[in-house]
Amino acid sequence: MSGRAWKTYQPSTLRDALQACKDYALQKHRLSVERLAERMGLEDHWALYKWIANGRMPLVNVPAYEHACGCNFVTRWLAATSGKLLVDMPKGLAPQPGDLVALNTSCAQALQLLTEFYAANGQADAAPALEALRTHLEQVAFHHRNVAAYRAPELEF
CATH class of the missing domain: 1.10.287 (Helix Hairpins)
Structure with missing residues (x-):
């Protein structure tokens, strides 16, 4: 599996975004689809395989999927298709005078x-x-x- 430039990666389709999340989880966190389904609270990991394969996932499951994968490619795709730009909001740092x-x-x-x-x-x-x-x-x-x-x-x- 070749390394992608994950920081700048922009999916072109929903199926591509779902696949990229799965690939990111595997490459960066060594998480299989079975482990992702477990972390999402799904009883059947085959449903996750089906959603990734056909590019259709119930929207209510997207936040749990992205959290389990540790990335937000589906959200990026949704924003891009609406002509929006997403910018991460850094947190946890107190503002400094400089x-x-x-x-x-x-x-x-x-x-x-x-x-x-x-x-x-x-x-x-x-x-x-x-x-x-x-x-x-x-x-x-x-x-x-x-x-x-x-x-x-x-x-x-």
């Missing part, structure tokens, strides 16, 4: 690479611009999550 400077820096870098890309009329490599934009959006999502937490603070145990 975070706003880093946010400003990443914005400037993304804008610079974007300007250079458009100036080359699309002839330049898009990968650096896309990576800079993704990094910037993740930083914005981090601050979005932190600011939203002030509206609904979590209880400490």
